[in-house]
Amino acid sequence: MKKIYTLSAVLAAFALQAQFTVTIQTPADFKDQDAILYTLNGSKDIIVTKEQGKNSAWTFKYPSSYMGMMKVYFPGSNNTVSFISENKNVNIKLDIQNNKVKDVAYLDEANNLMSKQQEGSQKKELILPALAQIKEYYKDNTDFGKALKIEIDRLSGTSSSIDAAQHPFITYYNTNYSKFVSPSQDATKKVDQEEIINFLDKSNDMLETSSLLRPILVSYLNSGGNTNVTASVDKLLDRLKVETPRGQTVLSELIDIFDVYEMDEYKSKYLSLAKNLKCTINDRLASTLKSNANIEMGAAFPNYKFQSPVNTTAKSLYDIKADKKVIVFWSSTCSHCESELPKLLEKYNELKSKNIQVVGFSLDVDKNSYTKKIAAFPWVNDSELRGWNSSYTDMYNIHATPTYFILDANNKIINKPDHVGDVLEYFKVK
Template identity: 55%
Template sequence: MKKITLILTLLIANAYDAQFKISVEVPQSFTPSEVYLYTLNGSKDVLNSKQIKKESSWQINVAKTYSGMMKLYFPEINASVNFISENKDVKMRFETEKDKIVNIDYLDEANFAMNQMQDIQQKKEFILPALYQIKEYYKQKSDFGTALDNEVNRLSTQTSTLNKFPFVTFYSTNYDKFVEKSANKKPISHEDIIDFLNKSNEMLESSSLMRPVLVAYLNAGSKSTVAAEVDKLLKTLNVETPRGQTVLSELIEIFNTYGMQDLKDKYLTEAKNLKCTINERLTSTIATNMNTEIGAVFPNYVFNRASNTKSKSLHDIKADKKVIIFWASTCSHCETDLPKIIEKYKAIKDLKAEVIAFSLDSDLATYESKVKMLPWINDSELKGWNSSYSEIYNINATPSYFILDSANKIIAKPNHAADVISYLNLK
């Protein structure tokens, strides 16, 4: 009995040690009440919990062990704050102006160290090369020359205090090696990257490094051998393992983002044909892509603040064809493309077709000023790229187009307004 009691006590103690708290203090004038907490898996945010503010703070308990990047998202103002966890308590305080976060004080050691390290990384990449050139024009013993030397030394020397923080050390070391841009760096080989992806611990998935490292892998060789190099990578990682499946998911999304359709199709087919248990990340990638393939029924969407319609949802709209547009008022290509659709809108209506446009804007005033010029059905969540339909419909760029038939099946995925006009045989 004593032995069992001791084991239970140890298990309870370990579970307690694995938990940590996130404390966020804000001014009384900061009006948002709800916050979402996200962890990270590769390049995808994973919802951990939601919390309501009490007085002027949030106290969020995290039940499971986690070291890596985290994010707070305030849906009422579409604002995010990124930070890290070393599986220890996190404390931060915001300064705000009219519900905008203008400054963040990181009050725990790990986030303070991470913030300083990232500041140095940014300056190393963009400022250090210029400082080396400026040094040539000033005497070393002058006040300004001495200050330049001190700043160059500060940016060039990695502080040893990072060793106290395993995740910060992991991130800093591998960012410097695989991601940081420098003319003086030795080129990274495919073998180096395969070794890193194969042998890294679970902090790789939570570090935000996986996608940029994979992009570096794809850029490390000839374009003609990309498929062969990807096959070699996936064979080493083994696509029947969680790591291999997460990397496969990331690669499919990279190929989709950069318009590498043949490679996307090749590896999406490989993912679909897997006979083993598939992890949640790859399952989501397969499902999202299947939702938006030619012949698939376009997922329904319940309108949020739709204009120029009384319909409650996308599927409620009756039309022989539907042209779906994803756009943003800050998108320069949209500025060029959308007037072409406006010009043909009457002809589109004559075909008993309709245009439904979803905006990835975040500012209400900007959205409303733009949408006045758009004669068709418009809607927006005003959450920018945090909008739910960017995930549902696999949107990686604006403008993006889909053409649906009367049964809401996808019959075309044009690249530009001119392709929409051509598909509909509009003169």
């Protein structure tokens, strides 16, 4: 009994040691109360917990070890603050202006260091090429030429050395970003597919939490060429094995990549592979399967409870009764929406006369921009004003705007048009 008690005490002590806190401080005039903490799995944000502010501060307790990207989202003002965790306390102070984040001060060592590194990298990528061009017009023996050379040498230099033992995540991120995502232009240093496969196979769990997985997979696909996509993907999945958590997360990311880039043939092929797996499915792949199942042809389009609907007294999507419904996901900042929605507007009365209702779900963030735009749209409009943080992006597997669905009277999906012209053609009102 004594041994069990001692072991329990050791485990409890370890749990307390692994726990860390995330503290966000704001000025007293910041109006938000709720804040949500997220971790990362591949390219998907995972909700950890929700907290209310006390004395203009939010403190989140994380109960286990975690190294990787995190973010805190304030839904009331649609502010997002991104940062990293190295399994140590995180402390951030926000400068707020008109209830929007104006500046972020990272007070803990890891995030302060990561912030400076990111700032240096951006300057190197954006400023260095311009300085190199300017230098062509100034001799090194002039004062300006000397100053240019000093700045070019400074920006060209390698980043200050980081103690990998003290900052394992920063080291992991910087090393693999420069190797796989932003590689050298020197052809002799470029990585090949085998190197990428080995990395994806052997990397520790920081691969999933680093935000590097998707860009590395895109680099991998590009390295194989457009004519060898299937061979490249099959080779990768064969090595990783889709029965493993890593293999399933990579499969999920690939399905989403094919969706984003409208590579429908490959999306269909590997979505079918995922559906037919007989093993236990991890959460990442399960979410991809569910969001795709929600929008399959013939599937019942999931109901949605309206937040602030306009041009209707209906409480939810299903409350709207019509022979057909055109669902459009759009945004006032989307250039394609700007050109397509006026064409839908031209034919709206004709559609309405056929008992066809249009329902627009906006991925806007700015309330004024959204309100001005919908003033011209007589159909049902609704928005959470959370942009890509909106709940319906995952529910309906939305990767781009505008995205259209046509539903029958029973809310089953009967068509998924690519463009507004396809919508009008379907109803013969073009």
